Amino acid sequence: EVECRYMNGVGAVSGGAVLVVFQDVTHLEHASQMRRDFVANVSHELRTPLTALMGFIETLRGPARDDVSARERFLQIMMDEANRMNRLVGDLLSLNRVESEERIRPREQLELTALLQSTLNNLRPLAEASSVVLTLNAPDGPVSLTGDSDQLRQVFTNLIENAIKYGGSGGSVEVRVLSSDRDTAMRGPAVRVQIIDKGPGIDATHLPRLTERFYRADSHRSRELGGTGLGLAIVKHIINRHRGRLRVESELGKGAVFTVILPR
Ligand code: ADP
Numbered sequence: 001e002v003e004c005r006y007m008n009g010v011g012a013v014s015g016g017a018v019l020v021v022f023q024d025v026t027h028l029e030h031a032s033q034m035r036r037d038f039v040a041n042v043s044h045e046l047r048t049p050l051t052a053l054m055g056f057i058e059t060l061r062g063p064a065r066d067d068v069s070a071r072e073r074f075l076q077i078m079m080d081e082a083n084r085m086n087r088l089v090g091d092l093l094s095l096n097r098v099e100s101e102e103r104i105r106p107r108e109q110l111e112l113t114a115l116l117q118s119t120l121n122n123l124r125p126l127a128e129a130s131s132v133v134l135t136l137n138a139p140d141g142p143v144s145l146t147g148d149s150d151q152l153r154q155v156f157t158n159l160i161e162n163a164i165k166y167g168g169s170g171g172s173v174e175v176r177v178l179s180s181d182r183d184t185a186m187r188g189p190a191v192r193v194q195i196i197d198k199g200p201g202i203d204a205t206h207l208p209r210l211t212e213r214f215y216r217a218d219s220h221r222s223r224e225l226g227g228t229g230l231g232l233a234i235v236k237h238i239i240n241r242h243r244g245r246l247r248v249e250s251e252l253g254k255g256a257v258f259t260v261i262l263p264r
Contacts, residue, residue, distance in 0.1 A: 041214045105242075111143065118153075173195065245260075
């Protein structure tokens, strides 16, 4: 449905004829609204840890000045808040970079199974800290692909990290690779990478908005786990750049399956 609320009429007279140009500016209005929302969101996300930092500085200057044990505790909280701001700025920069590169098709030749294996190895300490078992199921031979290895590594890192974080401690996360010469979604050779967790899952009402910047299905849990709300937005843009697709299937109480489909 296209809504045309704002119309600019420009009339010009030339040699007796009248030229009228109508420009639909609805999409411009929409883009500028989105930009305003984004700035408001970023400001809010930065201000929350900043307010906490300012509060603790005041406390350390005043009431907790001579309390050594309180000072240590507060400094740790301040470090955590500073880290949160640092992660947010890092994710904002990543998002900015992938958005600006979206039209440029990546050309690097890479082998997907090795890339996934090393991504999983990097995430093992995080998984072990939550007693989560990580497994990789991939075809025996190499799975070759054209892409941007750093960006694809970021996609899989974000998705596997989410599966570990939200999947709950003591669970399992499986990464499955399926390669096909004729993928139904891509209508040609493609590879599917599925990240499967057995956690609490995501309610169907949240699924369509999950890749929006700062959208969180469970806001409290995301913040508690140090999430920025930008991970899936970054994932979406990188997959778009690779002309691929992201599919999310989930049911409350039954875990979640995130499928990345990439053309080969
Ligand atoms: P965040 O930094 O909050 O994790 P993301 O963009 O990575 O942001 O994810 C958006 C939201 O999607 C999360 O806040 C969380 O509510 C939900 N989510 C993502 N992955 C999972 C998962 N595997 N299981 C349950 N919920 C998930």
